[in-house]
Amino acid sequence: MDPYVLKSLNAAKRAREAAVVVTDLEDGRDRLVRAGDHVAGELGEAIGKVLKSGKSGVAQAEGREFFLNVHVPPARMVIIGAVHISQTLAPMARMAGFDVTIIDPRTAFATPERFDGSDLRADWPEDVLKDRPLDYFTAVVAVTHDPKIDDYPLISALKTGCFYVGALGSRKTHGRRVERLKEAGLSEETIGRIAAPIGLPIGAASPAEIAVAVLAQVIEALRTRELPVRDAEGAAA
């Protein structure tokens, strides 16, 4: 591999940009193609395909064999609520490769002591998400069950098409939430995308067990959903 290709690839990854390493398997030469770069012909088509699917593979183009290794940004997890569940969910999600942010305006909850090593924002979701908007590669996990805090990021996640949207709360709490989101103008189908009750049904009881159930459900969503077509800026179309 060309050292320059490696450096450019790692820079793209740090900037959360999708890129493809194209290796000619006959002569070993390689190059980096970023999402939005124009590549002509059969090879360009094949590159477009792997960027869309997110799946690397061998491609035949112009009578040669190429390996196309696609690198998409690591999934992000935005946790709304610096609660007990989040104290376990955040480090576990980081271990599983997620880029995690915890948001909670309640400064009694959002203390660095309770969230050592996490990217913690003691601010309203409205303000934090302005600087770092949600995208397709983001999972939103709302666990405060306080409508004042949860509703805005939930609505924003559903509108953006985040690959996972989950909300904690009893059936009664969720029923009231569904009513509020309908009043906010969301369709029943859109609201139906919210994972509620949150987490895979493994009978989780303690906060740590619920965190496992939630993380498993987020991974399931990440690995079973198709990637959207992305434009030159890397934004979901």
Add this chain to the structure above:
Amino acid sequence: MTLSPQPDQHDPLMIAENWMNDGRNVAIATVVETWGSAPRPTGSHLVIDSEGNFEGSVSGGCVEGAVIAEAIDVIDSGKPRMLEFGVADETAWRVGLSCGGKIRVYLERLG
């Protein structure tokens, strides 16, 4: 713990860049094709230096030893190699995939 995103610390290609910057000679192994049940998906990397230190994986530990041995030659010669591991070939008898799958691994020198 730090605030830097966790993936960096375990990403074989980030590690390869660090090794390169430290002046170490590095080989990169990449899973380019899989058939049947293979433990690591296409695109997975194992990076190896000339001392035999390695990070990442191309299988569940079944064939890493063989890839590392070949890597030393590739670092010396600079010539990339395609390695195949599976149930059907002779190599498999020594270091085959116990899961019954088959993989093709591209091994190249960095630089």
